[in-house]
Amino acid sequence: MxxxxxxxxxxxxxxxxxxxxxxxxxxxxxxxxxxxxxxxxxxxxxxxxxxxxxxxxxxxxxxxxxxxxxxxxxxxxxxxxxxxxxxxxxxxxxxxxxxxxxxxxxxxxxxxxxxxxxxxxxxxxxxxxxxxxxxxxxxxxxxxxxxxxxxxxxxxxxxIDPQQGDVMAKFAVDNLKAKTAVIYIDNSSDYSKSLGQVFKEKFEAAGGTVVMQEAFLQKDQDFKAALTKIKTANADVIFIPAYYEEVGKIVKQARELGITQPLLGTDGWDDFKVADIAGADALNNTFFSTHYSxxxxxxxxxxxxxxxxxxxxxxxxxxxxxxxxxxxxxxxxxxxxxxxxxxxxxxxxxxxxxxxxxxxxxDKNHNPIKQAVILENKGGDRVMVAKIMPEAE
Amino acid sequence: MELSQQLLQQLINGISLGSIYALIALGYTMIYGIIKLINFAHGDIYMVGAYVGFFAITQAQVSILPALLISMVVTGLLGMLVEKLAYKPLRHAPRISILITAIGVSFFLEYASMYFVSPTPRTFPEVIDNVAFHVGDLVINGQQLLILGITVVLMAILTYIVQKTKLGKAMRAASFDTETAQLMGVNADQVISFTFVIGSSLAAVAGVLVGVYYNSIDPLMGIMPGLKAFVAAVLGGIGILPGAVVGGLVLGVIEALVSGFISSTFRDAAAFAILILVLLFKPSGLFGKNTNEKV
Structure with a gap:
């Protein structure tokens, strides 16, 4: 995105x-x-x-x-x-x-x-x-x-990108009552890296702990090794700020390995390819922030x-x-x-x-202060679960 | 999860990833074995195979087995065509020319596909039921076993063809000394064509299986697996069929262990470090015999 x-x-x-x-x-x-x-x-x-x-x-x-x-x-x-x-x-x-x-x-x-x-x-x-x-x-x-x-x-x-990291961290703590999180980012994308960083700051500021950080690269096909490691962390949520192609594969492989926790993402997830690749069942219990519902x-x-x-x-x-x-x-x-x-x-x-x-x-940095929405993938459909106003800088 | 459980799960992950490398490496190593060409376009042939399988399943509405066969035939013919048009005219040219041509063919296939099928990734329909087997905390899935099984069976068939059949004898003769083989009545051109057909149809099998397993294909999907398969072939001893399979599996397991116990960002670095180490200390690979190279 x-x-x-x-x-x-x-x-x-x-x-x-x-x-x-x-x-x-x-x-x-x-x-x-x-x-x-x-x-x-x-x-x-x-x-x-x-x-x-x-x-x-x-x-x-x-x-x-x-x-x-x-x-x-x-x-x-x-x-x-x-x-x-x-x-x-x-x-x-x-x-x-x-x-x-x-x-x-x-x-x-x-x-x-x-x-x-x-x-x-x-x-x-x-x-x-x-x-x-x-x-x-x-x-x-x-x-x-x-x-x-x-x-x-x-x-x-x-x-802007950091606002989404902020919004998802708040959502994880307030709505999902998460205490621990794993961050899994795309190391070849500035978008993903900056979102991961903001999520970590905000999640820890709200009292949570980021217990593990893993990374992959664009065009990777197989995520199972890293996901097996992530599974052992047994965190409350897994935050994956990335683009739809890799997200689809990650969600599919994570569920195959028996990772049942909520998976969180950002507007890079806002594409129907994610559902095509991962399948509707695997996508249940995933949440992402985007611009509108x-x-x-x-x-x-x-x-x-x-x-x-x-x-x-x-x-x-x-x-x-x-x-x-x-x-x-x-x-x-x-x-x-x-x-x-x-x-x-x-x-x-x-x-x-x-x-x-x-x-x-x-705002003074020429960025709009604008609400983000959080959508949940549920039974092949998308349900709006929250509207969050980011704090002004 | 216990540490030992985690280790076992990573071994499973590694073997399933490795069997894909192995399948691609088989074709690589076979072509190298016969004409001493590192066919850099092999990864892209694998991509074309995936697309042929995809269109057979979605457009022609066939099931997985006919799709595999169609893909093997079409891709095998493509491999033969590439050999006739791009490599054959250069057979007596210095080896570097043909290597550079292979790189050119690779780019050509990538960007021509991008033009014809668009760069947008396609999603494979689920044509094989994905059954997961749980053993304690361990998860093995049916498709992983299928890929491993197909790899081993194909390796066995290939070894049989090369070692036991008349054609295999011709292949080995052509590989040993093309000109002498020709003097003995071996039709070297035909043998080389046939090698490309077999190598390319193996790549097609890998392409379709990867499409089914990862559920997504795109025109640049062959680059990384192609390079990794090359590493696998070198690791096992390039030109040796069982070496390619063992090399692929070892590479897959090493990658999984590095991702799982060190860091996923070191994974590719580890794979290519292996290539460098093998080339430095045992250039003939795990299964290779040290022979004097004839130049």
Whole structure:
């Protein structure tokens, strides 16, 4: 998810840049005359390449939010024009896309890309041109903060990795009454390592003990040796912050070895492949944090609208793209115009805004304070067992 | 769990992992034995085998045995094709050229598959009931026993073919000295083709069984097992069939013990450290005889 979110952010940024480019072009006159009744927003997304799934889904969600706004009359009579650029899932292309959006299309804001690395790649050029970037799904803390300094023009609209570690530690202690835990991480992923670290800190701060830490590598097939060792620890819960492919195999093999304890995870588990690989029975008694539940009443409006528009159900990336769209519309409204610096100030001041998957307040590090939901896999279905508000930093 | 119980469980884990390495290593070692080529594409042939089995089961709706056979035939033909197109033209070239070609074939198979079947992992349907046997705290599952059984049976059949049949005699002759064998009336090209067919269909068996056992396949699944099988083949003595099986099992057990009693992050390091140690101290492997290499 870390990677995907990053990509999505980048893509969003490109998109934003494109839109902004359009606006500027209009103001500047010449062959590319902008209409004064348009606000150009750029979308810089991974439309092709290895994380195209993430980029395209986010873009669909974003477009839906923009369409809803335009259909309702736009912002103060002005329609939003989305200019889309493909960054081919590459960091260098992300920079090119952002540059094009800013200098050719004169967009006022860039949404995307999806994955962290691509957002980070474009942040310098956007900052230099004073064009705000809104990343819909990049969850790494490094996206908005560099060497302890908040990046002025870079924002995100999803929660950050450490928050999930925090949420799951609280859930383990409060809801599952866990006293001991084993952490089993993917040593080849920063996402997994940082989540493991935060979980350990928070779990121990809440009085629990982490009795064992084990690691695997991406693409591993056989986890039984480490799981046999983990079984001997006999801990109350096992925390596995990882991506769906390995998670599916780990859950399957853990249950085969007779590990019956609750297994906990994070939004990397939010893919139906996990159930395909592990099987519904093995998945019972597992819990993971994610961005929303499709059974939550407040999310229903978004899911229905999305189904109507695209004839298929949204995934988590589409939902986050939609949230980013809602967030930018709100900011432009409050900015009272399309000046990028004013939009930036408005983004900073976002407070208690209802978006598709929850309520967002922007914190001082440009990260939204947003609830996470915890889903339980039960008999082949997913049941929402808790909504937890992370503490603001 | 008692320490002794834990040790036994790790041995079971190690043997089941090792029997997969052994199955892949058999093909590796056989091809090396005949034409002295380390066929780096072998791991990717194994991946193709898994996909053929997968499509046979999901698209053609066949059960596991026909799926295995279909996969063996298709993958065997692929192996033959690779040999004809990529290796045969280089038979008299320096050995390094053919080795580099093997690496090229490996990448070609990986990325062509990625293009045709997409990089998304596929989930195998459950075609063999997975029965778990509990002995005290120990857990052995049916699929683990099946994989081990198939490995041992295939090793026995192969050894029989190589040692007792006319074709095997031709293989051994070609392996000893291709040109002289040809002068004696052995059709070396045919023998080499046949070796690739057998080696590749063994890889196909491994691919399908791994798909069933781990329940997930993807276009890059052959890389690590391919390398590990290479280590297993070297450990057992490359070119020697029982050596490949013993090497695979020993490697699997060592990996399980390292993961279980030291740290899972050292597991791969341990596997490749074994390769280095074997090459340094007993390059001919556990079962190898020290012979003067003819250069």
């Amino acid at each position: 870390n990677f995907s979110k990053k990509s999505m952010r980048l893509a969003g940024a490109l998109l934003g840049t494109m839109l902004l480019g359009g606006v500027f072009a209009g103001c500047g006159g010449g062959g590319n005359e902008a209409k004064s009744d348009e606000i150009k927003i750029g979308a810089n997304f991974e439309m092709t390449g290895n994380v195209a799934n993430y980029g395209n889904a986010t873009l669909e969600g974003l477009k839906l939010a923009i369409k809803e706004t335009n259909d309702a009359g736009g912002i103060n009579g002005k329609k939003i024009k989305l200019i889309e650029v493909d960054n081919k899932s590459e960091a260098s292309e992300s920079v090119n896309a952002a540059t094009k959006l800013i200098s050719d299309d004169k967009v006022k804001l860039i949404v995307g890309p999806a994955v962290t690395a691509n957002v980070i790649a474009e942040s310098q050029v956007a900052t230099d041109s004073k064009v705000p970037v809104l990343a819909p799904d990049a969850t790494s803390p490094a996206v908005t903060v560099e060497n302890g300094q908040v990046k002025d023009f870079i924002f995100r609209s999803c929660f 499709d059974k939550d009443e407040s999310v229903k409006a978004f899911i229905d609208a999305y189904n109507k528009e695209y004839k298929h159900a949204p995934n988590v990336f589409a939902a986050l793209g939609y949230d980013a769209g809602k967030l930018l519309v709100d900011a432009i409204k409050r900015a009272g115009g399309d000046d990028p610096v004013k939009i930036k100030d408005a983004l900073e001041a976002t407070k208690d805004l209802q978006v598709g998957t929850g309520i967002i307040t922007m």
